[in-house]
Amino acid sequence: MQAAHATAARVGGRRPGLVGWLLLCPMLLWLAAFVVVPTLILAYASFTRADEDTGFPIYRGGLTFENYRRIVLDDDGHFLRTEQEEITTVDRDGTERVTGTHATTVIAAPYLRVFGSSLLYAGITTVLCVFVGYPMAWYIGRANERTRNRLLMLVMIPFWTGFLIRTYAWITILATDGLLNGLLQYTHAITQPFGMLYTPGAVVLGLVYSYLPFMILPIYGSVEKLDHTLVEAALDLGAGPLATFRKIILPLTRPGIAAGVLLVFVPAVGMYAISSLMGGGRTPMIGDVIQNQFFTGRDWPFGCALGITLVAMFVAAFAILAKFRSSVTGSDHAFRAR
C-alpha cells in the first residue's frame, strides 16, 4: 500500500516550490512573450477587417465575425452543397453515354475543404510514418550500441541541411526529366517518363520524408527502454511472435507511438511549401493558404482567423485525447513502472 502511495505521489502533479518556480521562470516568460501574447494578438486580429491596400488588420475598425463566416460557409452562405455528378457508361462501341446522375453532399466552404484535405494528408502521412518508422525504430532500439549510434546519426543527418533544400532535392529526383525517370529510362524499366511530381503522391512522399525522424525518435526511445526479458517472458508463456508484439511490445511502446503521432500529425496539418513545391499547388494545404493571406493574398485578418481555427482544432483534439487517455490506464502504467 505504501508503495502504491509513493507511486501516486511521484506521478501526481507535485506543486513546484519556490526554487521550482524560479527554475520555471525563464520558460514561463518565454511562453508568455512568444506564445501567449502573439496568440492573443492573432485572436484579436482575426475579428477585424483588413485594410484594402495593405491587407493589415484595422485594429480600431470594430469587430466582425466575417472572417470566420468565410471559413465555415461559402459565398452564398451555405455550409453544405449538393453536387450533381453525371454517371457515364461506355458502350461496346466505345461511345460514352450519360445514364443518370449521382448526388453527393459536400462541404460548401472552400477553406473548410482545404482544412479537410490537410487533415487527410496529415493523417495519411502519420499512418505511413508509423508503419515505416516503427520497424526502423525497433531495429535501431535493439541493435548493439555501436550500430545504434550510427543509425541514429543517419536518421538525424538530414537535419543538417535546410528543409527547403531537401524539398528541392526531391523535385530534382521526381521531375519528369529528373533523376528517377532518367534512371528508369536508362535501365529500360520504362520507355516514357511518367509524371511523379505535382501529384498528391509526391506531396505525401515529401511529408513522410520530412516527418519520419519525428516518428522514429520517440518510438526508438520506448523500444530502447523496453526490457527485453519481458519479450522472453511472453515467448516463454507460449505467446508466438505476433501475440508477443500485440500483447506486450505494442502496449509498452505505445507512449512512443503516441508522441510520434503528435509530433508528426500536428505539424503536418499546418505544413506549407511541400504541397506547393511538390504538389504544384494543385492540392493546397491549409498552411499554404494561411501563408498566402499574409503575402500575395494580403488579408491578414483572414489569415489570423484560419490560424486560430487550426489552433482551436488542435486544442479540441488534445482535450478529447486527454479524456480518452485518463480512461485508458494501460499505456500510462507502462511509463510509471520505469
Added chain:
Amino acid sequence: MNSDPSKPMVELRAVSKRYGDLLAVRDVSLTVRRGEFLTLLGPSGCGKTTLLRMLAGFETPDAGCVLIDAEDVTALPPNRRDVNQVFQSYALFPHLTVEKNIAFGLQMKRLPKAEIAAKVRHAIDLVALQGKEAAMPATLSGGQKQRVALARAIVCEPKVLLLDEPLSALDAKLRGQMQIELKNLQRTLGITFVFVTHAQDEALTMSDRIAVLHRGAIEQLGTADEIYHRPKTRFVAEFIGQANMMTASVRNREGADALLAIGGEFTLRAHVAAIPATAQSVTISIRAEKIQICGDGAAAENSFAAEIEDVLFRGEMLQLTVRTPDGLRFAVVIANTGGARKPHQVGNRVRCVIHRSDIVVVDS
C-alpha cells in the same frame, strides 16, 4: 501428457555453446528425473544460465541436443516448449494487473475463460496473494513480485519449471522463507524444477540433486550430502562450504588407510581407498566445522595442539583460525555456545581433533 515415468524429464546430450572465443558450455550431459528438484550451482560465468536458457529455448546449442519428456526440442522455439521460467528480474508485464499477468500463459493456450479464472484463483491462493489480484506490478514489494512470477509460471502446469536465481533480489530473511516455500510448492505440485543459483545455501537447502558447474562443465553431480561431504574435485570442495585445502604426501599406506604428511612433520591418518596406489602427493579437504576443539584433552588419533590466532563472531557460529606449532593454519567453525563464558580467545592453547573419515581426498 504422454509421459513415460521411466524416462527422464529432461535430458541434455553432449550440449556445447560458444560465444565468440568463449566456450560457455562444453559437452554437458545431464538428466533430470521426473519430479526432481535439480540445482545448477556455480559462480557467475560458469554456464549455468546458458544451460537454463537452452532448456527454455532462448539459446540453441552449437552441438548436442535437448530432450524434454523424451521429445527432442532442440530446434523448438520457447513458445512451443512445455516449460516455464521464473526470471531473475521477475519480468512481470508492467502494464497488466497481477491477475492478468498470471492469466497470460493460459490465455495463450486459449483455454476457456471460466477455466482460466479458476486456475488463476487457485494459483493466487497457492502463493498467498489474495487481495492483490487487481494490483499493478509496480506497486508490489520484491517478495510479492516474486510470488506473481512464480504463480504465472506454475499456473501453466509446465513439465519443467525453470528458475533463474529467483531469490537473489530478496533480502536474507525473505530468501530463507522463500526457500522453504519453494521446496514445499515443488513437493505439492510434483513439477520438475531446474533451479539456477550461485548461492550454495539455496542449493543445499532445496535440491534433490545439485550439479556444480565450473567453466562450462559439470564438476560434480550429486545430492547435497554427497556434494558437501564427498567433493570430488578441488573446485567443488572450495566452492561449497568452508574447507581447509592442503597438499599432502602419502606415507605408510596400510590398506584403506594411510598416513598423510602435510608440510614437514605434521601427519594425519586418513581413508585413502579412492586414490591410486601409486599416488605420491594428494590434495585433501577438511571442512572447517569438522575440526573439533576439545580444550586440552588426551591425545586421540589425529589430534594436535594449536593456538587460537583469530576469532570471528558470526552469530550462531564462531570462526576460528588455529595455528599448529609447525606453522600450519586451519580454519575452524564451531557452534557459538560460549555466551558470557568466552572460552575461545586469541592466544588460548587448544587441542584439535579431526576424524579420519572427515579428510577427503579431492585430487591425486
